[in-house]
Amino acid sequence: MKSAVRRIIGAKEFTLFLVMAAAVVVFTAINRNFLSLDNIRNIFNSAFVVGTFAVGMSCLLISGELDLSSANTGMMAGVLISLLMNAGVPWVAALIIVLFFGAVTGLINAFFVNVLGFTAFISTLGVSTVYGGLALVFTNAQNVPIGNPAFWSLGSINVFEVFPLPFFIMIILLTAYGIILFATRFGRRLYMVGGNPNSSRLAGINPKKITTILFVNNGVIASLVGSLLAARMHMGSPLALSGSDLDAITAAVLGGVCFTGGSGNMFGVFLGIMLLTSFQNGLVVVGVDSYYRVVAKGVLLVAALALDFYRERARQKQLLSS
Amino acid sequence: MKKAVAVILTLLMVFSLFACTQTTENTPSGSPSQSPTPTPTPSASQPAQSPAGGGEDAETPPSADTVTDVSALENTIGFFSSGVEPASRDTYEIVWAYMRPMALFQNITTALKELEPQLNFTTTEYCANSDIDAMIQTIEIYSDQGVDGFMIVVDPTASARIKEVLDGTGIPYVAMLNSVRDETGSEIVPCVGIEGEIAGAETIQWLYDNYKTYWGDIDESEIGLLDFNFSPNVDFDDRHNGSKARFLELLPGNESKVFSADGVSGALDEQTGYDLASAILAANPDVKYWFVAGCIELYSQGAARAVETLNMDDRVLITAVGSDVLPAEWDGGYDGSWVSCLALSNYQYTIPGICALVAQMDGKATPETLWQSRRAPGDQVTFYNVSYGLLTRDNYKEFFEQVLVDSGLA
Numbered sequence: 083m084k085s086a087v088r089r090i091i092g093a094k095e096f097t098l099f100l101v102m103a104a105a106v107v108v109f110t111a112i113n114r115n116f117l118s119l120d121n122i123r124n125i126f127n128s129a130f131v132v133g134t135f136a137v138g139m140s141c142l143l144i145s146g147e148l149d150l151s152s153a154n155t156g157m158m159a160g161v162l163i164s165l166l167m168n169a170g171v172p173w174v175a176a177l178i179i180v181l182f183f184g185a186v187t188g189l190i191n192a193f194f195v196n197v198l199g200f201t202a203f204i205s206t207l208g209v210s211t212v213y214g215g216l217a218l219v220f221t222n223a224q225n226v227p228i229g230n231p232a233f234w235s236l237g238s239i240n241v242f243e244v245f246p247l248p249f250f251i252m253i254i255l256l257t258a259y260g261i262i263l264f265a266t267r268f269g270r271r272l273y274m275v276g277g278n279p280n281s282s283r284l285a286g287i288n289p290k291k292i293t294t295i296l297f298v299n300n301g302v303i304a305s306l307v308g309s310l311l312a313a314r315m316h317m318g319s320p321l322a323l324s325g326s327d328l329d330a331i332t333a334a335v336l337g338g339v340c341f342t343g344g345s346g347n348m349f350g351v352f353l354g355i356m357l358l359t360s361f362q363n364g365l366v367v368v369g370v371d372s373y374y375r376v377v378a379k380g381v382l383l384v385a386a387l388a389l390d391f392y393r394e395r396a397r398q399k400q401l402l403s404s
Numbered sequence: 405m406k407k408a409v410a411v412i413l414t415l416l417m418v419f420s421l422f423a424c425t426q427t428t429e430n431t432p433s434g435s436p437s438q439s440p441t442p443t444p445t446p447s448a449s450q451p452a453q454s455p456a457g458g459g460e461d462a463e464t465p466p467s468a469d470t471v472t473d474v475s476a477l478e479n480t481i482g483f484f485s486s487g488v489e490p491a492s493r494d495t496y497e498i499v500w501a502y503m504r505p506m507a508l509f510q511n512i513t514t515a516l517k518e519l520e521p522q523l524n525f526t527t528t529e530y531c532a533n534s535d536i537d538a539m540i541q542t543i544e545i546y547s548d549q550g551v552d553g554f555m556i557v558v559d560p561t562a563s564a565r566i567k568e569v570l571d572g573t574g575i576p577y578v579a580m581l582n583s584v585r586d587e588t589g590s591e592i593v594p595c596v597g598i599e600g601e602i603a604g605a606e607t608i609q610w611l612y613d614n615y616k617t618y619w620g621d622i623d624e625s626e627i628g629l630l631d632f633n634f635s636p637n638v639d640f641d642d643r644h645n646g647s648k649a650r651f652l653e654l655l656p657g658n659e660s661k662v663f664s665a666d667g668v669s670g671a672l673d674e675q676t677g678y679d680l681a682s683a684i685l686a687a688n689p690d691v692k693y694w695f696v697a698g699c700i701e702l703y704s705q706g707a708a709r710a711v712e713t714l715n716m717d718d719r720v721l722i723t724a725v726g727s728d729v730l731p732a733e734w735d736g737g738y739d740g741s742w743v744s745c746l747a748l749s750n751y752q753y754t755i756p757g758i759c760a761l762v763a764q765m766d767g768k769a770t771p772e773t774l775w776q777s778r779r780a781p782g783d784q785v786t787f788y789n790v791s792y793g794l795l796t797r798d799n800y801k802e803f804f805e806q807v808l809v810d811s812g813l814a
Contacts, residue, residue: 113687120686120714127713128679223510225705225729229736238713246713315674315709316733321505321702324671362669366683372635372666379669 094338097389098353101382102360109364116367123246125356125363127314130248131323133355134307135330136337137255138300140351143334144263146276146343147195147293148202149300151210152327155187156308157320158213163309164226164318173233177309184305187213188298195297196290217320226318237314248310252355255303260348272296276343332383333358358382490524496765498758499546501530502557502580503539504672507728509557511750512580516555516758523762525552536562540569547573553761557581558593560638567593576764578757582639583787591783594771596757598725598748599789600642604697605650607723607746610794611695612654618721618743619693628661628691630684632677632703635666640699643725647697661691667703677706685714698724701745705729708742717741731800739797747795749807756788 090096109116135152142149159180166176187209194205228234241250263269274282275289282289307326312318331341337354339346361382365375500516502509509531516527528551532539536559543554543566554577558566563584570577577593584593608629615627629651633644644664652659663684670676677698685694694716698704704724711720720741724730727747730738756775763769775786793803 115687115689118686118689120689121683123713124679124682124686124710127682131675218505222507222514223505224507225732227732227736238709311675315678315705316736316738317705319674319702321673322675324673326675362679363683366665366680367687369663372633372664372668375669 094394095347095350095353098337098350098357101385101389102353102357105357105361105364109360109368112368116364119244121363121367123240123244125360126244126249127246128363129355129359130246130252131307131311131326132329132333132359133252133352134248134255134303134310135326136333136351136355137252137259137348138296138303139327139330140334140337140339140346140348141259141263141272142293142296142300143331143339143341144276144343144346145272145289145293145296146279147296148331149191149206149297150203150327151187151191151206151213152300152304152330153323153325154210154213154217155184155301155304156311156326157323158187158217159184159305159308160312160322161217161221161226161308161318161320163312164228165220167228167230167233168226173230180305180309181302184301184303185298186301187304188301189294191301192290192294192297196294214320221318221320223320225320228312228316228318233313234316235313237310237312248314251306251310256348256352263347268292273344276340276345278344329358335387336383490522490762493524493766496525496552496762497528497550498525498553498555498761499528499530499543499551500555501532501539501542503532503536503559504534505531508726508748508750508753511728512754515750515754519754519758523758525758525762536566540566543569543573547575551575553577553765555580555757555761558584558595561636563593576761578761578764580753580757582637586784589782591780591785591787594760594774594785594788596753596760596788596790597639598746598792599787600639600699600725601646601649602789603725603746603792604643604646604648604699606646606792606794607697607725607744608647608650608654608695610744611697611721611723612651614744615693615695615721619719622693624655625657626692627655627658628663628688628694629658630663630665630681630694630696630707632680632696632698632700632707633664633666633668634672634699634703635668643699644697647699651695651697661688663688665703672700672702674702674706674709677703678710679706681707682710682714685710685716685720692719694720696720696722696741698722698726700724701726701729704742704745705733708740711741727795727800731795731804734797734800744794744796747793747800747803748790749804751807751811752790752792755811756790760788 106117115121135156139149139152162183163173163176163180166179167173171179191202191206191209194200194209195202236247239247241247245253263272271282271287272292274285274287275292279289308323311322315322333354334346334351335341335354336358337346337352338350362375362379365378370378500513513527513529520526528546530542530546532542539559540562543556546554553575554570556566556570556577556579558579560582563582567584579593579595581595581597583591583595583597586592615622629648631644631647631651634640635644648662648664651662665680665684667676667680670679680703681696696704696707698707701724704722707722711717711722717740722742723744723746724742725746725748727745727749730742730745733742760769760774763774764771771785775788778788779786793799795803
């Protein structure tokens with residue numbers, strides 16, 4: 083029993099949980115409506131974009147890769163699905179096409195990184211820029227309205243009266259990917275590839291195959307985010323989602339995913355997402371000046387990383403001494 | 405494999421460059437890669453003017469006497485009938501430059517393209533993608549290429565530097581949207597736009613005048629204001645201040661129910677509007693009725709979606725400055741809490757702007773002589789405040805049709 087408690091307290095995620103609990107207590111003390119059902123639903127609604135991006139991004143980060151095209155892939159997906167539906171394509175078919183587009187984007191990224199040997203940072207940034215420009219070309223910088231209420235409901239209906247559908251999807255994805263990472267051979271290989279690609283290659287694992295799957299996976303997830311956002315906003319916007327992929331990386335790193343690969347889990351990522359989102363929401367709810375909100379966001383990240391650093395150092399010291 | 409791809413990419417780049425060059429040659433003055441001398445139109449028998457503009461009277465110093473008063477026909481093409489027949493001079497090359505992609509800027513581009521044959525000019529569009537340094541360098545590049553004039557959205561964060569560079573080129577220019585003022589608040593660049601504070605105030609005034617249509621006879625003390633802002637942009641900040649001031653003027657006892665939502669912590673997009681609006685609306689259930697004022701439409705759009713999510717449609721009225729998003733929603737059948745917007749047609753911006761620029765390039769006007777009858781006291785040059793209307797679902801189509809008729813473009 084004692085050792086179980088010690089293990090929980092010693093877990094990386096426990097720090098995050100404490101920080102989040104403290105934030106919730108402070109925000110609720112200042113404005114008790116922070117914990118109102120409506121506001122909790124708002125937090126869930128706000129969390130889904132960054133959170134769903136973070137699922138695919140975390141897998142990539144754990145494998146030692148990075149995808150900076152996620153936000154613009156999502157944006158492009160939103161624009162495409164709007165254009166397709168306006169052209170008379172049923173929304174289910176349009177969604178499937180758009181998810182396929184995401185998979186193709188992932189393949190393009192994987193081709194640049196795995197076949198041509200480009201750095202993921204630069205090549206995915208290039209793809210992102212291309213999509214940013216193409217979306218402007220397709221839309222002339224105009225929003226593309228969607229006039230299909232059945233599709234709108236994807237972005238706005240609540241599951242069990244509390245969970246917005248997009249958030250619910252995010253939870254399902256986090257759970258599914260958490261299980262894959264924790265309990266499957268693919269998951270273990272992914273950690274090995276991220277931890278030491280050369281060793282994993284010598285152990286008979288094909289890192290390129292793994293990262294190709296992850297890039298495709300990330301492209302599909304990004305397209306799903308873009309489609310759900312388009313459903314919520316009733317339109318595709320060529321300016322949507324800018325910077326969301328960086329927020330997703332922030333949430334993932336905050337949740338304990340190692341930027342250089344090899345470690346992290348979906349529970350930590352979930353906590354990172356919820357901490358980031360509830361913190362931003364809380365600052366608005368308690369009326370903090372907008373400039374300080376920007377500062378606070380940065381401070382939160384640095385503080386969480388610092389806490390994690392000291393916890394990790396303490397753990398290593400303890401290991402060495404024992 | 406790598407080599408093959410590298411070769412293909414290189415060839416693609418070369419072909420692209422070649423294709424661009426071909427386009428430039430086919431359209432005489434549409435690109436900065438042209439020679440400094442504008443290509444004459446078939447009817448142009450005049451000598452080529454200097455890069456600083458000029459046309460047939462380029463060497464004659466402009467004088468105030470030659471400028472027609474434009475106040476009477478502000479929306480009509482050709483109100484600068486300064487005596488220069490557009491077809492009789494060389495085709496002007498102008499650059500339309502702005503900081504970031506926005507629907508309004510694209511619509512202005514469209515309007516410029518429509519006006520090109522009538523005023524005998526060609527347009528090169530440039531978007532700096534929020535990179536001020538790139539904007540400044542590009543101005544210099546276009547200047548070296550010999551363009552005749554700039555229509556430019558001067559970013560407020562670097563307005564002094566941009567003005568300095570533009571002045572350094574010696575090429576006529578007109579600012580669009582964002583006013584440029586010195587430290588005393590005096591306008592120093594001729595600009596076509598809207599007075600942000602007045603626009604913000606008008607949107608709130610409309611909500612106040614019409615809320616009974618939606619809510620009936622309610623207790624006014626129960627009305628709160630959610631006022632969007634994007635404070636780094638002076639113009640948006642002015643709109644925010646105007647809305648807030650008018651709200652407090654109309655409902656002085658409701659000061660505690662005023663909430664500012666500055667998008668600076670997010671982005672200029674609807675998601676930021678959604679996040680801010682949903683948090684503020686949910687966190688203040690004691691405010692029974694809400695006016696929501698958007699300094700830009702995307703924030704109002706986000707707020708509209710937040711209101712739908714929170715099922716507050718019957719307690720919130722949303723408005724915005726700008727009319728590129730809501731009319732499209734109305735076209736799609738929208739009938740929710742976003743009930744009005746302050747309409748600004750792209751033609752109402754473009755026509756005064758391009759006419760003023762052409763008058764300067766013709767040598768018939770200077771920044772100081774433009775729109776003198778409209779100049780506000782204390783301003784060194786004129787801020788041309790475009791006319792606008794408050795649109796609802798019932799009158800928006802009529803408004804845009806009327807603008808086209810007034811412009812002579814219908």
